[in-house]
Amino acid sequence: MNKKQxxxxxxxxxxLKSQGKPFFPYAVAKDSAxxxxxxxxxxxxxxxxxxxxxxxxxxxxxxYTPRPEWYFFFLFELLKVIKAPALVPLATIGVxxxxxxxxxxxxxxxxxxxxxPERRPIATTAGIFVVCAMGYLTYxxxxxxxxxxxxxxxxTNIASQGPEAVTNFKAGSQVVAQSGCAAxxxxxxxxxxxxxxxxTKIGARLxxxxxxxxxxxxxxxxxxxxxxxxxxxxxxxxxxxxLAALK
Amino acid sequence: MAKLKLxxxxxxxxxxxxxPGKDYGPSGGLGHAGEAGASAVDWIDERTSLSGGLRxxxxxxxxxxxxxxxxxxxSTMFAFLSQAVTGVFLAMYYDxxxxxxxxxxxxxxxxxxxxxxxxxxxxxxxxxxxxxIFLHMARTFFFGAYKYPRELNWxxxxxLLVMTMTMSFSGYLLPFDQRSxxxxxxxxxxxxxxxxVGPYLSEFLRAGPYFGATTLSxxxxxxxxxxxxxxxxLMGFHLYLVxxxxxxxxxxxxxxxxxxxxxxxxxxx
Numbered sequence: 001m002n003k004k005q006x007x008x009x010x011x012x013x014x015x016l017k018s019q020g021k022p023f024f025p026y027a028v029a030k031d032s033a034x035x036x037x038x039x040x041x042x043x044x045x046x047x048x049x050x051x052x053x054x055x056x057x058x059x060x061x062x063x064y065t066p067r068p069e070w071y072f073f074f075l076f077e078l079l080k081v082i083k084a085p086a087l088v089p090l091a092t093i094g095v096x097x098x099x100x101x102x103x104x105x106x107x108x109x110x111x112x113x114x115x116x117p118e119r120r121p122i123a124t125t126a127g128i129f130v131v132c133a134m135g136y137l138t139y140x141x142x143x144x145x146x147x148x149x150x151x152x153x154x155x156t157n158i159a160s161q162g163p164e165a166v167t168n169f170k171a172g173s174q175v176v177a178q179s180g181c182a183a184x185x186x187x188x189x190x191x192x193x194x195x196x197x198x199x200t201k202i203g204a205r206l207x208x209x210x211x212x213x214x215x216x217x218x219x220x221x222x223x224x225x226x227x228x229x230x231x232x233x234x235x236x237x238x239x240x241x242x243l244a245a246l247k
Numbered sequence: 248m249a250k251l252k253l254x255x256x257x258x259x260x261x262x263x264x265x266x267p268g269k270d271y272g273p274s275g276g277l278g279h280a281g282e283a284g285a286s287a288v289d290w291i292d293e294r295t296s297l298s299g300g301l302r303x304x305x306x307x308x309x310x311x312x313x314x315x316x317x318x319x320x321x322s323t324m325f326a327f328l329s330q331a332v333t334g335v336f337l338a339m340y341y342d343x344x345x346x347x348x349x350x351x352x353x354x355x356x357x358x359x360x361x362x363x364x365x366x367x368x369x370x371x372x373x374x375x376x377x378x379x380i381f382l383h384m385a386r387t388f389f390f391g392a393y394k395y396p397r398e399l400n401w402x403x404x405x406x407l408l409v410m411t412m413t414m415s416f417s418g419y420l421l422p423f424d425q426r427s428x429x430x431x432x433x434x435x436x437x438x439x440x441x442x443x444v445g446p447y448l449s450e451f452l453r454a455g456p457y458f459g460a461t462t463l464s465x466x467x468x469x470x471x472x473x474x475x476x477x478x479x480x481l482m483g484f485h486l487y488l489v490x491x492x493x494x495x496x497x498x499x500x501x502x503x504x505x506x507x508x509x510x511x512x513x514x515x516x
Binding site (some may be wrong): 001006009010011012013015016017018019021022023024026027028030031033034035037038039041042043045046047049050051053054055056057058059067068069070071072079094097100104106107108111112114115116117120123127133145169180185196221222223227 | 405411426493
């Protein structure tokens with residue numbers, strides 16, 4: 001916007017303003033009506049949906065669902081879109097940071113004088129794209145629950161080791177499923193394909209000790225399982241054994 | 248020739264007009280109460296000169312064509328006020344310690360009069376506020392209202408959006424049930440992957456390298472003191488700028504000089 005356009009805008013705005021109505025009571029009446037609607041919606045939601053409380057937080061528990069409030073779903077789903085491990089920091093913080101900087105600086109790089117949405121094709125298209133993307137990612141996040149079931153056929157080498165190994169494998173599978181690993185990792189047909197790497201064949205890539213080290217000392221955003229290893233070493237061992245057997 | 252009618256004689260020529268400052272409005276107790284109110288307002292105004300600012304803010308004109316989309320900002324503020332009021336009542340019973348937080352929320356839900364209702368209002372009010380702030384931002388964006396001379400107000404608005412999201416993130420932990428605990432752990436860990444400040448930020452949030460006993464009280468302080476104070480201050484500045492610069496007119500409303508002005512122009516030219 002150059003100086004002439006600025007002055008033109010201020011002049012036009014002054015004309016429109018002088019032809020308008022006073023803020024009180026006209027705009028105040030509209031705002032108050034809207035406030036009543038907002039209050040009614042909040043009260044209705046509080047009555048209908050309530051505020052139920054889940055089970056108490058338990059740091060040693062193995063059954064949890066690390067899910068954010070629904071309006072963070074789009075950020076959470078963004079983590080799953082980008083899969084390469086090297087790019088995960090980019091997805092978690094890089095993309096949101098860049099988007100936020102772009103949002104903050106919007107009036108400084110979009111300096112055109114035009115204000116009508118149909119005459120600002122780039123801005124309007126970008127805006128609609130962002131709205132649709134956020135809506136779609138929120139929908140994805142809402143529909144994708146963390147699976148608590150992992151169906152992986154018992155590997156032949158486990159089956160050949162006898163019934164005890166099979167029982168341990170099944171127990172480990174259950175611990176892994178209940179620990180919510182599938183919220184971020186894929187196990188064959190089950191689980192989400194991100195942000196963590198697929199674990200379908202993790203045993204072929206990492207020995208049991210390395211898996212155990214990662215579980216105790218994971219890289220963010222994965223939570224540590226050191227509490228589980230202290231509280232219930234048996235379950236932890238089953239978990240490691242199960243993961244190491246995935247080949 | 249028609250005569251002009253004489254004006255009617257005063258009904259009671261002996262009564263003098265009322266003395267100024269005396270017995271205006273209804274007489275008796277109501278009149279005295281009104282006078283007391285007026286003098287109280289005068290007393291305050293003499294010492295603060297607030298009435299000028301109030302008149303400036305309330306009787307400024309809103310441009311032609313302003314529609315219902317322009318109520319989204321004030322409804323966001325109203326949702327914030329609702330959160331503040333319900334939050335104060337929840338804070339009366341809430342105990343931000345890792346061992347007692349869950350029990351105190353249970354107490355609010357089950358024992359306190361209307362406790363679950365107020366808790367529900369606070370919980371769902373946050374969703375309503377987030378939706379409203381996004382709608383308000385979308386209106387500003389699509390109407391091009393962030394352009395000259397309102398750039399600074401857009402920047403403040405984005406800061407308010409970030410703080411609103413911070414509020415909902417920090418509030419999510421407070422009930423201290425399984426959902427909130429594990430979601431917060433993952434959220435804080437995600438923060439930790441950020442460039443440069445990431446690890447420091449998540450350590451600040453956790454109040455240490457691990458999720459410990461002080462984490463909850465830190466989240467509580469952030470949730471009920473730090474961020475709401477900043478939101479209130481920035482909201483005040485946001486509103487001041489709105490009153491000073493005026494709300495935008497919808498971009499498709501054309502400015503036409505009024506009839507009288509153009510007529511004047513013709514006669515002068």
